[in-house]
Amino acid sequence: MVPSVFTSLAYLTLAGFARAATVTYNFNATWVWASPDGVGRPVIGINGEWPCPTIKATTGDIVVVNLYNGLGNQTTGLHFHGVNQIMTSDMDGPSGVTQCPLPPGSSMKYQFVVDSPGTFWYHSHNMGQYPDGLRGPMIVSDPNDPYKGQYDEEYVLTVSDWYHNDSITLMKSMLSPSNTNFLPAFPDSILVNEGKGARVNFVKGKTYRIRMINFSAFASALIHFDSHTMSVISNDAAYIQKQEAYQLRLTPAQRYDVLISCIDRDNGNFPFLISLDINRDWTDPNAQLRWGLNYTGYLVMDSSPLTKLDVVDKWNPADDAHFKPYNNAPAYPSYDHLIHLDFEFCFDQNGYPRACFNNVTYIEQKVPTLYSAATTGQFNTKPHHLRPTGRATGPAATSTTQQPADARHVAVMAHSYAVLRFKADNPGVWLFHCHIEWHVEMGLTATIIEAPDRLRG
Numbered sequence: 001m002v003p004s005v006f007t008s009l010a011y012l013t014l015a016g017f018a019r020a021a022t023v024t025y026n027f028n029a030t031w032v033w034a035s036p037d038g039v040g041r042p043v044i045g046i047n048g049e050w051p052c053p054t055i056k057a058t059t060g061d062i063v064v065v066n067l068y069n070g071l072g073n074q075t076t077g078l079h080f081h082g083v084n085q086i087m088t089s090d091m092d093g094p095s096g097v098t099q100c101p102l103p104p105g106s107s108m109k110y111q112f113v114v115d116s117p118g119t120f121w122y123h124s125h126n127m128g129q130y131p132d133g134l135r136g137p138m139i140v141s142d143p144n145d146p147y148k149g150q151y152d153e154e155y156v157l158t159v160s161d162w163y164h165n166d167s168i169t170l171m172k173s174m175l176s177p178s179n180t181n182f183l184p185a186f187p188d189s190i191l192v193n194e195g196k197g198a199r200v201n202f203v204k205g206k207t208y209r210i211r212m213i214n215f216s217a218f219a220s221a222l223i224h225f226d227s228h229t230m231s232v233i234s235n236d237a238a239y240i241q242k243q244e245a246y247q248l249r250l251t252p253a254q255r256y257d258v259l260i261s262c263i264d265r266d267n268g269n270f271p272f273l274i275s276l277d278i279n280r281d282w283t284d285p286n287a288q289l290r291w292g293l294n295y296t297g298y299l300v301m302d303s304s305p306l307t308k309l310d311v312v313d314k315w316n317p318a319d320d321a322h323f324k325p326y327n328n329a330p331a332y333p334s335y336d337h338l339i340h341l342d343f344e345f346c347f348d349q350n351g352y353p354r355a356c357f358n359n360v361t362y363i364e365q366k367v368p369t370l371y372s373a374a375t376t377g378q379f380n381t382k383p384h385h386l387r388p389t390g391r392a393t394g395p396a397a398t399s400t401t402q403q404p405a406d407a408r409h410v411a412v413m414a415h416s417y418a419v420l421r422f423k424a425d426n427p428g429v430w431l432f433h434c435h436i437e438w439h440v441e442m443g444l445t446a447t448i449i450e451a452p453d454r455l456r457g
Contacts, residue, residue, distance in 0.1 A: 020113065022062040025055060027078075029134060030070040036195025039164050039188070043133030044071065044124070051194035052136035054156065059117045059142050065110040067102065075101030078110060079125040080138060081253060082237050084384055088112045089428025094125035096364035097431055097447060101126055117142030118237025119156075119211040119255040125431075128167035128441050131217040139211065140237075146326060147233050147242075151209040151259050155200055159223075159250070159274055160215035161187030161293070167217075171441050175352055182345040182353045184218055184438035190276050190293040191215075198297030199306075202270065207261040209233075214250040217437035219276035220411075221250045222317060225299070226270045226310040230258040232323065239326035245318035249277065251411050253435040262301070270299040273310040321410075332421040343412070343434075343444065354443045355434070361443030362433075384426055427451035 032045035046052045057063050069076050079093035091112040095101040102108050120138040123130035137156050142148075163170060163185060170185040192198050200208065210230075214221050224247045232243045234257035248256055276293040298306045346356040354361040412418045433445035 020060045020062055021058065022064060023055075023057045024064040024066070025053070026066045026068075028068045028070045029076050031072070034133070034195075036191050037162055037189040041164060042166065044076075044129055045133060046136070050133055051196070052134065054136055055122060055138040057114050057138075057140050059114060059140055059144075061140075062111065062113055065122075066107065067110065068107045069102045069104050072104050074127055074129070075103055076124055076129060076134070077102050077108070077126045078122055078134075080110070080112070080120065080122045082118070082120040082255070083112065083138075084115055084426065085112055085428070086115050086426055087428075089426075089430070092428070092430070094431050095127075097125075097429055114140045116140070116237065117145065118234060119213060119257055120237055121158075121213050121215065121253075121255070123215075128171055128217075128437055130215070131161075131163055131167050131170075131437055135215050137211070137213055146239060147209075147259070150207060152206040154209045154211060156193075156211045156213070157198055157297075158191075158193055158213045158215055159221040159295075160191045160194070161217060161219040161276055162189045162191045163217070164188045167437075171438075174438060175354075175442065177351045177353070179353045182355070182442070184436065184442075186278075187217075187219060187276065187293060190219075190274065190295050192274060192295045192297060198272075198295075200297070200299050202262045202266070202299035202301050204262050204264065204266060204301070207259055210258050210260060212248075212250060212256045212258065214252055214254050216252040216276070218252065219278050219293070220252065222275045222277050222312075222315050223248050223250070223272065224310060224312050224315075225260060225272040226308075227266075228260050228270060228272075228299070230260060232256055232258050232318070235320055235323055241324040241326055241328075243318065243323055247312070247315060247317040249315075249317035249411075251435070252437070260299070262299070266301065269301055269304060269306055269308065271296050271306075271308050271310040272299065273312055275312070275315070277315070332423065335421055339448075341432075341446065345442075355439045356443060357446050362445035363443070384422065384430060424450050 027046045028048070029044055029046060030048055031042045032048060032050045033040060034043045034045070034050045035041070043050050055063065055065070065078060067076075067078055075095065077093050077095045077099055085092050090098055091110050092098045093110070099108070117140045120140060121135060122138050123135035137158060139156065173179070174183070174185055200210075202208070212223070230245045230248060232240065232245050232248070234240060234255075236255055245258070248258070250256060274295045274297065296309055300306070341357045342359075344356050344359065346354050346359060346361065348354050348361060410418045410420065427450050430448045430450060431445060432448050433440055
């Protein structure tokens with residue numbers, strides 16, 4: 001039997017969330033017109049508006065999202081990125097994996113427990129729709145926040161690459177036999193807070209928790225604050241030991257929570273720079289970082305003109321592989337099963353450019369994989385925070401096992417590798433994939449079927 005939210009609720013009540021509240025959101029996904037960078041185009045909004053709303057909850061809450069597909073011409077679905085979905089794999093949301101695509105005019109009720117706090121986001125996992133706008137922040141508050149009392153206010157900062165054409169048009173061009181260099185879609189501009197920009201009221205004596213989310217389909221985001229150090233306290237909704245950083249790099253879908261303080265010597269308005277980066281290996285000192293889409297935001301202390309720019313001569317962001325878990329949890333000492341995955345580009349039998357794991361490209365299933373795993377009996381054995389225990393920093397580098405912080409994402413350099421370990425303690429079907437959306441659409445996806453014997457009907 002497929003795990004249900006009721007099993008999850010019972011589990012989490014025993015785990016100490018006996019006073020769970022239910023927070024409910026009613027979403028009607030529709031096409032709306034928007035021009036976040038000055039160029040108008042149709043985007044996918046919620047309830048006739050865009051940007052999409054923020055989902056807010058507290059650890060242990062039951063979240064209910066009633067989704068109606070009002071698009072008219074496309075199927076859809078929602079994935080709640082980074083949420084553990086303990087015993088609720090059927091609520092995870094990827095179309096063709098844990099659910100059927102939701103047809104136009106149909107509704108679906110997502111119901112699950114948020115068992116851990118942090119900065120998350122939700123987005124469509126269907127037809128490349130999140131670059132078309134179907135995405136939004138999801139913030140889960142923590143009554144037991146270990147950094148509580150060290151900051152005064154919170155601020156959500158989202159960044160994204162942006163495209164003037166819709167995703168289907170871009171994918172048709174990308175998935176063409178003429179695309180022999182496997183080129184993805186390249187962005188036209190950068191959006192910060194979905195085009196609303198970033199002006200943070202900065203008051204002397206206060207410390208601000210900035211929750212950063214990268215919504216990008218392709219580009220990483222480099223960020224630097226003029227004259228202010230970031231104290232990183234969370235990576236991908238996992239607390240870490242406070243780490244000072246002058247620059248950060250957020251890969252697509254990654255989240256950081258940082259603390260920035262306004263101290264006595266601060267006066268005036270301080271710019272901060274966000275640059276989109278499409279370089280394949282930012283650790284290579286000989287590589288030229290390729291960007292050109294920049295945004296300047298401000299920490300605002302007074303009414304003087306916001307004209308100063310933040311100039312970065314060389315990007316050298318902190319390496320998230322060196323962050324330490326808040327509770328000093330050791331790395332998993334060994335493994336029981338090895339999964340070896342080689343990434344590469346390939347052509348399918350019809351000459352179309354694809355992306356492959358082990359020379360196999362992913363094709364979305366007509367019957368969702370979770371349903372197959374639950375209904376095929378003994379045949380379901382045949383063909384969630386990760387712990388990045390090692391990563392090479394370049395083609396010729398070596399990697400050593402280390403005590404890593406939990407993470408949801410790891411950057412793997414071109415002609416290099418990463419070593420990950422995870423504990424199989426949540427039965428279900430889970431996507432393992434590149435979060436460059438164009439690579440997903442090219443097939444750089446695998447599914448991990450965890451505890452198949454417990455999924456059988």
